Amino acid sequence: MSHCPYCGTRTHDKELYCIYCGEELPADLYKRIHPNSNKFNRWWLLPMVVLILSIISLGTTYFIMEQKTATAQAKFRSGEQVALKGNYSKAKDYFEAAESLTHQFPAASHNKQFMTIALDVQSKIDKARTQTYNQRYKTSLETLTAAEELLKNYNGEVVRNLLEEIVSLRNNTKIDQLEETMEDKPSIEELKNILWQAESIPTDAAKQIVKQIREQIVAYAFSNANERLKQKQYSNARSFVEEGLRYAPNSEKLQSLKTTIEKEKTAFETAQQNRIEQAINAAEKESEKNQTDAVKVTSLEATLNEFGDLIVKGKIKSVATVPINSVSLSYILVNDSGENVLSNEVYSFPDTLYPGETGNIEFTHYDVKNSLDVKVDKVKWFLE
Incomplete structure (x- = not known):
């Protein structure tokens, strides 16, 4: 007390x-009365300090981890951006940096591994491009196939970019290969095989090759069919035309000749040959003026094409008052000395000419490689 x-x-x-x-x-009286009061308070202060320090430590650690995670994500996004631009080496560095900042970033690890594959693919593409430039087309195509094989288990925009580059280079390589083959002037059978290859390539250059090959096939089919038709070998003539139409189904020239062949064959089988022979005999006895009573030759010329073959082209016009068909033009090729080199007969297309209509004459001489002049010999036609 x-x-x-x-x-x-x-x-x-x-x-x-x-x-x-x-x-x-x-206070001094209270301290005298309660001398152990300060010691009692200090025991409660220690756990409080420990608790505060623990909270600060945990907060600091969490903040640092959050900062590392944010930095890793930023590195990851940067890697994705440069990868889309084709800089796979730099993208790999970004993904490695992102992976090192956090131990739980599987996407960064996966992308880093894929960048190694992308660099290998790009290296093969560059190698194939050099091989194509050096005209090693087969080796280049094999290299591109190997590059494509590396990407078969992957997808995504970067993969699509690489595949587009592979496809583009493969198409260009095939085009270069076909153009080199075309320079060697392949046979008609070889051209047919080249045509299928060119049609499988979706480029403008390939379409140009397809057009060029079809023109050659049409010219070859027309010339051979026309020759068989003159010899009245109707089945053989039709076979050449149908084979040509198989590769050039829209050829008006071959379709017209096919119609001519069928009409000639029908006329032969139905005993109309006598009327044709009479018309031919009558035309042969007439003068040059009488020969142009039904048909007028408006143009006829012989020129060499880019392959060195002589092409005879011309136009005829019907001046008859009734439809005429099966019009044929006989011409003679002469040299600079005026000497006859060879003669030929070719049917015009379309098969039937109505009054005032114009028909076309065209024939390719594959065995003639020099320039010659052409002159009209005679014109024959059939009156319905």
């Missing part, structure tokens, strides 16, 4: 205030 310094009343040792006057007891 102690005395209150204010009222002198005895107080209990455990009281902080006087129970009689209500005044707060002095």
Whole structure:
């Protein structure tokens, strides 16, 4: 028990205030009364400090991890961007940096591994491009196939970019290979095989090759069919035309000749040959003026094409008053000395000419490689 310094009343040792006057007891008196009070408070302060330090430590660690994760994601996005631009080496560095910042970033690890494959694919593409430039077409195509094989288990925009580059280079390589083959002037059978190859390549250059080959096939089929038709070998003539139409189904020239062949064959089988012979005999006895009573030759010339073959082209016009068909033109090729080199007969297309209509004459001499002049010998036609 102690005395209150204010009222002198005895107080209990455990009281902080006087129970009689209500005044707060002095601090030194309280400390005297409770000498162990400070020690008691310090024991509660220690766990509080430890708790605060733990919270700060955990917060700092979380903040650092968040910063590393954000940095890793930024590196990852940068890697994706440069990869789309084709800079696979730099993209690989970004993915490696992203992977090193965090131990749980499987996408960065996967992309880093794929960049190694992309670099290998790009190396093969560059190698194939050099091989194509050096005209090693077969080796180049094999290299591109190997590059494509590396990508078969992957997908995505980068893969699509690489595959597009492979396909583009493969098409260009095939075109270069076909153009080199065309320079060697392949046979008609070889041209047919080249045609299928060119048609499988979806480029403008390939379409040009297809057009060029079809023109040669049509010219070959027409010339041979026309020759068989003159010899009245109708089945053989039709076979040449149908084979040509197989590769050039829209050829008006061959379709017209096919119609001519059928009509000639029908006329032969139905005993109309006598009327044709009479018309031919009558035409042979007439003068040059009488020969142009039904048909007028408006143009006829012989020129060498790019392959060195002599092409005879011309136009005829019907001046008859009724439809005529099976019009044929006989011409003679002469040299600079005026000597006859050879003669030929070719049917015009379309088969039937109505009054005032114009027909076309065309024939390719594959065995003639020099320039010659052409002159009209005679014109024959059939009147319905």
